[in-house]
Amino acid sequence: MTSLLKNLPSYDEARAALDRIDARQQDMVDTVIKWSRVNSGSGNPEGLDAMEALILEAFAPLGAEVELIDLKDGEAVNAKGEVVTVKNGRTIRLFKRPQANRKVLMTGHTDTVFAKDHPFQEPVWLDDNTLNGPGVADMKGGIIVILNALKAFEETPLAESVGWEILLSPDEETGSLASAPILAERAKTADIGLTYEPALADGTLAGARKGSxxxxxxxxxxxxxxxxxxxxxxxxxxxxxxxxxxxxxxxxxxxxxxxxxxxxxxxxxxxxxxxxxxxxxxxxxxxxxxxxxxxxxxxxxxxxxxxxxxxxxxxxxxxxxPPKALSDANLKLMDAIKACGVDLGIKIDYVPTGGCCEGNNLAAAGLPNVDTLGVRGANIHSADEFVCVDSFAERAKLSALILLAFASGQLDDVVKAKTA
Structure with a gap:
């Protein structure tokens, strides 16, 4: 398999930027602990606002433009069988170099499944590498991976050739009903999509997904x-x-x-x-x-x-x-990410899953994407949720290398297959 890392035109700068991610490992762990203590259940607007503030503060050094998009009200059936209005929060949109020829859309969500009165509120260490806590894997940990991958990417000259955009939704855990139109709209402007749901604990990523x-x-x-x-x-x-x-x-x-x-x-x-x-x-x-x-x-x-x-x-x-079928462009993107893993000593495998996420929405809009690029973890949507903390630096390096390979034209076959 061809090395994407060694073929980078700015190899020395890229290698140094990737290596510096290791120095931020403890900061990533400290951040996920801090964020995990903020309850941001889908129905907790105050907690979602608190997470929004923390995220904007954390991403500020990247110098991105910020747009906060108010989502339309939704409907739900309450315990009396009555249709009631549901207030939705705001999608965070961060973007840089929107006029660049190559564009990547990175998506995630700020909400968790844990309500503010749920007993699961505090992160706890299970062992030296296993942190149990609400959202540590799904997906506050994933947002931290995005942040640190972009920090490394922006330290290289290759960054100037890529326009990146981040969408962080407050309603993914309830089906992205209000944020779906935004995901579809922004997906049509990008060449590839990267989504930061957690990988399995062994590092396996999701391939095809069922609809729901x-x-x-x-x-x-x-x-x-x-x-x-x-x-x-x-x-x-x-x-x-x-x-x-x-x-x-x-x-x-x-x-x-x-x-x-x-x-x-x-x-x-x-x-x-x-x-x-x-x-x-x-x-x-x-x-x-x-x-x-x-x-x-x-x-x-x-x-x-x-x-x-x-x-x-x-x-x-x-x-x-909708179901996420694997187009030719999606298969090429998956192969490229597997090659990035080889360069970093990370074994990448894919499995189909009955679960679904924003990757379904992006694929339905025609955007090839891989949607489990977050931390390694397991037991999500339960009080046993955990993250393997050594995966913070590991997965941030993986995404940084994906961005570098994309910037250097090594993923252009994905873009060509998308438009074929």
Whole structure:
């Protein structure tokens, strides 16, 4: 495999910049501990504002232009089955040299899945190389990788040939519903995309990804006394249970398509026929065309059960992340990143995954991207989340070398394949 590092026209400066990343290792660890202590759950606007301030302070030395983009309000179904307005935060956009011929889009998110009243709030050392804490891997650690890769890149003369842009969203963990249009718009202006979800603990990266959609099914019936007027009532819980069975039966209706009814609620007391019940469910799909099939099947289910006397059935939500298939340009980018890993002594492998992220959005907009370039870690979305701290310098070097190779024209075959 050809060495991308040795073929850099500014090899000595590049090598020195990469080596200096090691000197910032402890600072990276100290930063992730500090940031982990700031709760920035998706529904915590104060915490997201606090993270925004910390990030802008940390990235200020790069001299990038800053745009803070207010996201549109969204909708959600509350515990009463009512549609309510959800306030979204701001996307942080940082960019430099937007007129350059080569452009890279780097994306990530400031939110975590941990609410401000969640018991998991404090980072704890598990051993000398393993730090457990909210967001340490997903993805405050990833943002720190972006920062330090760019610091190294900007220390080299090759930086002048690349325009880079960073988008950090506050709603990725809830599906990027409000930030998706911004991701799509900015993806169309770039040549390659780099996203900083965590790699697996062994360093494996994600390749193809399934698509995903989140839905809420709400059933309304008629309340009645369970003893005196049972037959007058319309039991929303029973009606919903039949719908759930039909939804679950859609699993494997297309290859590798899965439906997961996950959260249900309904009723007020055992002696009352329940007049409302709801279910939140998720679908994962492998092929883009599966979305139309699934939506048609679900709409048929809704119509069938809504037609029964005394019941109202409504569906909310949708498929928000299309499947991420691997285009020729994406495969070439993956190969180039693997070559960068060889130069640095990092083994890079890729595996398909049922999970999804902003990489799905970028791919749907036509941007070849690799989306697990953050720290090595595991157990994300749980109180057991951890980061392997030695991966900070390791992954910052990897991204810095990707940028250097891109700047020197060694990834131009990716760009050509993208436009072919």
């Amino acid at each position: 959609g989140n839905f809420t099914m709400v059933v309304r019936g008629k309340a009645a006394h369970a003893g005196r007027e049972f037959h007058v009532g319309r039991n929303a819980v029973v009606h919903l249970s039949k719908i759930i069975a039909d939804l679950s039966a859609l699993t494997d209706g297309r290859p590798e398509l899965t439906v997961n009814p996950a959260v249900i609620s309904g009723g007020v007391a055992p002696n009352v026929v329940p007049d409302m019940a709801w279910c939140r469910f998720n679908v994962r799909l492998k092929e883009p065309e599966d979305a139309k099939w699934f939506e048609a099947e679900v709409n048929t289910i809704v119509a069938r059960y809504a037609a029964e006397d005394g019941y109202d059935v409504s569906l909310h939500g949708g498929i928000n992340r």
